[in-house]
Amino acid sequence: MTVGVLGTGRMADALATQWARAGHRLTIGGRDAAKARRLAERVGHGARPAGLREAAESGEVVLAALPYGAGAEVARELRDALAGRVLIDCANPVGPDFRLLTGQGPSAAEQLAAAAPEARVVKAFNLCHEDVWRLRPPVFDGRPLAVPLCGDDPEAVTRTADLVHALGCTPLPTGPLHRAHLLEATAALYITLWLDQQADAQAIAPPLTHAAG
Template sequence: MNPLTVGILGTGGMADALATRWARAGHRLAIGGRDAAKARRLAGKVGHGARPTGLREAAESSEVVLAALPYGAGAEVARELRDALAGRVLIDCANPVGPGFRLLTGQGPSAAEQLAAAAPGARVVKAFNLCHESVWRLNPPVFDGRPLAVPLCGDDPGALTVTAELVRALGCTPVTAGPLTHAHLLEATAALYITLWVGQNADVQALAPPLPHATG
């Protein structure tokens, strides 16, 4: 696998976890933030040649861009950078979950679809939203002998292929979960999981039967 140039929009926990793992796997990282000091600190923490930049430079200089931003902020930034994001693979990992574990998108477009509308030239993929940042720090995320499966939603086959490479770089298994219109299913699943994990301390892995029994 050839190294990818990956721009990170954001300097929070998800940006830190994913950028660190990708940099260690040999990909070239640009850490973009509005706050230059935060971008410098994160790039220094990530190491492996990661460089701090502004948001626009992170987008313009990269083949793949991760929007590691809170719900709402992602679409706002994508709108500002729509020309810089044209043609890029743009990965959305946001969870639009609010107080009471309520899905903030309601019956409207998903967070990923809002990102695509804000930057119509970008090749948007929904991924990495079902796990807390701590899971992405595991090397690799393997549970009961099984690598973690990561569902991907998107319309562009090439963008899905590139995102799948980044999933494998984490030691995980990519699973195509349909077009971008299915992103709302991943976001609703995250809302359900968070409700059960946080609200009831439930083991969500116990919700589904093993594959041989799944379809009767």
């Protein structure tokens, strides 16, 4: 699969590296050509650097590995290049005091979809720190990590699920894109528990056998 990456930060680094190792063809796009080149060199496996537009045009799937707010801005600039492509949003709109910055408005993923209305947006990969994606594979207590994802286009969700499998994880489709706000709110809660309270977020949910009483 060809994958374009928008961004040169740590999430871009972690996910692109694993996908390149799995045999996918990566193009790393950034506004700063030097940063894009350095990241492509670190990723290796034939990854090549490019500008944002070229990266968007290169991928069957495009990862928006950009901070909240910047993703919609870039998607708006590249809306024609993103038309028809799978566009993965991994952003967490979490601000000071672990507050959800979207409030009662559209999720970060829905804002991305509004900025590039012909793209097929999927929310995924937002519940874990980038170091989790560097594990080969992320397996905890003998279970592969499950990755929730949501989107309105079935093929886009399937393509994203293929990239989840490439990480050694289990895809967990959670419904249409309007549920992205639930994934983003879950991330805000987890971050609060992990960083503010030093609590184990896994401990808050009973096993499936007891979930419904």
